[in-house]
Amino acid sequence: MDTEAPQIVVSRVFDAPRELVYRAFTDPDHVAAWWGPIGDSLPRDEMEFDVRPGGYQRWTEVFPAQPDLRVRIHIDLTDVADGELLDGVIHVTGRLPGGFEPFETRFRVEFYDEPDGRTRLEIRQWLPGHLTGPSEQGWSEAFSKLDALLTSVEA
Amino acid sequence: MRGAVVSGTDQLSAVFSALADPTRRAILAELADRDATVTELSAPFPISMPAVSRHLKTLEQAGLISRTRSGKLRMSRLEAAPLHDAADWIERFRRFWDTSLHRLDAHLAAIQAAQAAERTTHGKEH
Numbered sequence: 001m002d003t004e005a006p007q008i009v010v011s012r013v014f015d016a017p018r019e020l021v022y023r024a025f026t027d028p029d030h031v032a033a034w035w036g037p038i039g040d041s042l043p044r045d046e047m048e049f050d051v052r053p054g055g056y057q058r059w060t061e062v063f064p065a066q067p068d069l070r071v072r073i074h075i076d077l078t079d080v081a082d083g084e085l086l087d088g089v090i091h092v093t094g095r096l097p098g099g100f101e102p103f104e105t106r107f108r109v110e111f112y113d114e115p116d117g118r119t120r121l122e123i124r125q126w127l128p129g130h131l132t133g134p135s136e137q138g139w140s141e142a143f144s145k146l147d148a149l150l151t152s153v154e155a
Numbered sequence: 156m157r158g159a160v161v162s163g164t165d166q167l168s169a170v171f172s173a174l175a176d177p178t179r180r181a182i183l184a185e186l187a188d189r190d191a192t193v194t195e196l197s198a199p200f201p202i203s204m205p206a207v208s209r210h211l212k213t214l215e216q217a218g219l220i221s222r223t224r225s226g227k228l229r230m231s232r233l234e235a236a237p238l239h240d241a242a243d244w245i246e247r248f249r250r251f252w253d254t255s256l257h258r259l260d261a262h263l264a265a266i267q268a269a270q271a272a273e274r275t276t277h278g279k280e281h
């Protein structure tokens with residue numbers, strides 16, 4: 001298990017029951033409807049899902065306006081708890097938009113009940129190289145410092 | 156291109172790893188003000204000059220600083236590009252989640268509206 005602090009933390013509340021929000025992440029028809037940047041499309045026949053601990057989620061992202069781009073997403077699921085948790089590593093390969101190079105990144109999505117039938121999503125993501133990363137508060141400190149540096153460099 | 160600098164995500168790993176150490180971040184902050192020698196950089200820190208030299212080597216390998224000779228002095232200089240790359244990576248992913256979760260929100264609303272409409276229709280039938 002990865003005990004390092006993640007570099008990206010996203011918390012968002014959705015006006016939908018937890019079971020449905022979980023399904024939006026684990027059912028290919030749902031994922032195709034929302035995943036990715038605007039303008040991308042996920043061919044349904046290239047989606048393969050086997051959601052369980054040790055399972056996988058695989059799909060391809062195409063961009064009708066940029067036919068030379070083609071992104072393969074392979075997610076290895078290390079930990080899955082039905083309706084509660086998805087944890088694994090996303091492997092991104094192919095020709096990526098925005099000059100991104102192929103990479104892999106660890107992620108963890110937790111689903112929590114909120115009042116009035118809503119659901120809170122906690123997404124954590126670790127950047128490549130996290131294995132040599134700093135301790136718990138290291139990152140926030142690193143990035144406040146980084147922000148200050150970038151500002152001073154640009155000034 | 157300096158010799159030790161690698162490309163792509165390996166470079167990013169080296170950058171994050173180099174930034175992980177508080178002394179190295181403090182050294183970078185010093186260099187943001189001005190180029191400096193190892194002697195000048197050692198002054199503010201309670202560690203030896205060889206220790207500072209080792210930190211400078213790590214920073215140089217990550218591409219975060221360059222070192223040049225000016226007469227007898229070896230000056231370290233901040234190289235901003237890898238910092239921008241690291242910040243850029245994080246910014247892209249923040250934007251990715253922002254866009255995707257916005258679409259997810261709309262998707263969930265549409266599904267529930269459709270389910271509610273279906274329930275109403277069935278309700279009328281019964």
